[in-house]
Amino acid sequence: MRLTRYFLPIIKETPSEAQIVSHRLMLRAGMIRQASAGIYSWLPLGYKVLRKIEEIVHQEQQAAGSIPVLMPTIQSADLWRQSGRYDDYGPEMLRIKDRHDRDMLYGPTNEEQITEIAAAGIRSYRDLPALLYHIQWKFRDEVRPRFGVMRGREFLMKDGYSFDIDKEGARHSYNRMFVSYLRTFERMGLKAVPMKADSGPIGGDMTHEFLILAETGESAVFLDRDLADLTLGDREIDWEDAAQLEGIVDQWTSSYARTDETHDAAVFEAQVSEERRVTARGIEVGHIFYFGSKYSEPLNAMVANAEGERVPLESGSYGIGVSRLAGAIIEASHDDNGIIWPEAVAPFEVAVINLKQGDEEADAACEDLYTKLTARGFDVIYDDRNERAGSKFATIDLIGVPWKLIVGPRGLKNGVVEMACRKTGEKQELAPDDAINRLADRFGRT
RNA sequence: CGGGCUAUAGCGCAGCUUGGUAGCGCGUUCGUCUGGGGGACGAAAGGUCGUAGGUUCAAAUCCUGCUAGCCCGACCA
Numbered sequence: 001m002r003l004t005r006y007f008l009p010i011i012k013e014t015p016s017e018a019q020i021v022s023h024r025l026m027l028r029a030g031m032i033r034q035a036s037a038g039i040y041s042w043l044p045l046g047y048k049v050l051r052k053i054e055e056i057v058h059q060e061q062q063a064a065g066s067i068p069v070l071m072p073t074i075q076s077a078d079l080w081r082q083s084g085r086y087d088d089y090g091p092e093m094l095r096i097k098d099r100h101d102r103d104m105l106y107g108p109t110n111e112e113q114i115t116e117i118a119a120a121g122i123r124s125y126r127d128l129p130a131l132l133y134h135i136q137w138k139f140r141d142e143v144r145p146r147f148g149v150m151r152g153r154e155f156l157m158k159d160g161y162s163f164d165i166d167k168e169g170a171r172h173s174y175n176r177m178f179v180s181y182l183r184t185f186e187r188m189g190l191k192a193v194p195m196k197a198d199s200g201p202i203g204g205d206m207t208h209e210f211l212i213l214a215e216t217g218e219s220a221v222f223l224d225r226d227l228a229d230l231t232l233g234d235r236e237i238d239w240e241d242a243a244q245l246e247g248i249v250d251q252w253t254s255s256y257a258r259t260d261e262t263h264d265a266a267v268f269e270a271q272v273s274e275e276r277r278v279t280a281r282g283i284e285v286g287h288i289f290y291f292g293s294k295y296s297e298p299l300n301a302m303v304a305n306a307e308g309e310r311v312p313l314e315s316g317s318y319g320i321g322v323s324r325l326a327g328a329i330i331e332a333s334h335d336d337n338g339i340i341w342p343e344a345v346a347p348f349e350v351a352v353i354n355l356k357q358g359d360e361e362a363d364a365a366c367e368d369l370y371t372k373l374t375a376r377g378f379d380v381i382y383d384d385r386n387e388r389a390g391s392k393f394a395t396i397d398l399i400g401v402p403w404k405l406i407v408g409p410r411g412l413k414n415g416v417v418e419m420a421c422r423k424t425g426e427k428q429e430l431a432p433d434d435a436i437n438r439l440a441d442r443f444g445r446t
Numbered sequence: 447c448g449g450g451c452u453a454u455a456g457c458g459c460a461g462c463u464u465g466g467u468a469g470c471g472c473g474u475u476c477g478u479c480u481g482g483g484g485g486a487c488g489a490a491a492g493g494u495c496g497u498a499g500g501u502u503c504a505a506a507u508c509c510u511g512c513u514a515g516c517c518c519g520a521c522c523a
Contacts, residue, residue: 009456011456011457011458011472011473012457012458012472012473012484013458013472013473014457014458015457015458016457016458016459016516017515017516017517018516019516019517027457034515036514037514037516091447092521092522138523140522140523142521142522143447143520143521143522144447144519144520144521146516146517150523151522151523155523157523158523159523209523284522284523285523287523319523320523321523322523323523324523325523337483355481355482356481356482357481358481359481387481387484388480388481388482388483388484388485389481389482389483390481390482390483390484390485391483391484391485392484393483393484394483394484395484397483398484406482408481408482409482411482418482
């Protein structure tokens with residue numbers, strides 16, 4: 001993409017309404033524009049990031065055996081009356097009426113809908129397990145939306161649901177999602193830590209929140225350093241192997257990790273030696289829980305088991321705050337100059353900066369780099385504006401492009417361009433083609 | 447939902463106390479000089495002062511209602 005042809009309304013000064021860094025940077029980088037309280041338009045740059053996040057979630061969900069569907073945003077009140085939540089949900093649910101005066105609602109979540117779908121489509125235990133998910137906009141009429149996309153009223157969420165014949169099956173499904181979440185966040189360059197969540201009225205230990213560690217996080221977290229250092233890395237996962245999944249989940253849940261909600265200082269101190277105690281802040285980006293037959297019973301989602309008895313489906317639900325992640329990643333990764341995108345979600349992977357627009361050689365070298373990088377499959381932004389160098393650096397750093405190829409007459413005289421890393425600030429002079437090859441190696445592009 | 451605050455040009459703000467021609471910085475447009483980390487000079491465009499009403503010869507300014515947005519707290523992917 002040539003910057004002169006792109007739509008990138010960046011702003012120099014910080015809008016006054018934005019209090020936290022991700023919100024400020026998203027506005028300044030021209031990623032979003034507020035439509036009303038807690039409701040945002042996603043401008044090209046923001047939309048690109050959102051799509052990349054979404055794509056990673058899609059890939060990891062499907063790798064783990066979950067199947068994509070798409071349920072509507074507008075739902076009928078009927079199902080919610082059956083589950084009893086139409087009254088329970090309260091004013092956070094946006095209620096509307098259609099022209100026939102029927103009660104409708106803008107879905108805050110989809111348990112009822114998916115359970116209805118499962119009930120209609122699953123006839124026997126032989127159809128199980130079933131894991132379905134979608135990525136769809138939700139609306140929760142928050143009393144006080146704030147922090148930009150981190151707590152909007154309208155937000156994009158991946159919500160998945162599992163259906164099994166018994167608790168053992170449900171645990172396997174739960175573990176699939178647990179491991180899938182570890183992979184998903186790791187791929188996005190995030191350090192996400194699963195923490196035991198408040199299980200509420202259902203009880204049990206099958207509920208975890210995934211928090212990414214960021215100084216500006218909304219909740220205090222307490223964890224064992226061993227856990228903070230754990231990574232999945234390249235390990236092969238056999239999603240059908242319940243024992244392997246259980247082993248990984250055990251590995252991640254045996255160390256202490258809790259948010260301020262469930263934190264118990266005495267247990268923390270007893271279980272974790274002093275030098276391993278980490279107190280930090282985190283942002284919740286995922287939440288998984290097992291809820292048994294909470295919805296299948298009232299919605300009559302029954303299925304025949306091997307003995308021919310009709311039993312309620314065993315379910316769990318698994319959420320990832322997709323739009324929130326866009327903000328959360330920035331909270332976890334930025335500096336004074338702007339955003340520092342992890343490569344996997346960067347709106348552009350590499351920027352070509354022409355230091356002297358209009359200089360014949362510089363223009364030609366940039367065009368060549370731009371063409372070649374694009375041909376190699378890179379998402380590249382070419383800053384071809386007739387601006388001074390400083391302005392280009394400021395813009396490219398603000399929008400967080402991981403790699404810069406800096407092209408100017410001086411370097412070209414020696415046959416080199418400069419390759420600079422946004423994250424580390426490291427710079428290196430290379431022949432243009434070597435720079436391309438270096439990037440191709442790094443990104444695994446042939 | 448309790449408490450606090452704001453609304454004037456795309457963004458950040460001043461003007462309001464004491465009513466009288468709507469201003470500044472950034473950004474934008476044009477020109478010239480420039481050109482390796484938000485450059486300089488010159489010129490220009492851009493505002494029903496959130497909205498409805500009231501007081502007044504006269505309202506951005508005073509009064510009343512309404513609306514929208516923000517912050518702290520309680521609640522949440």
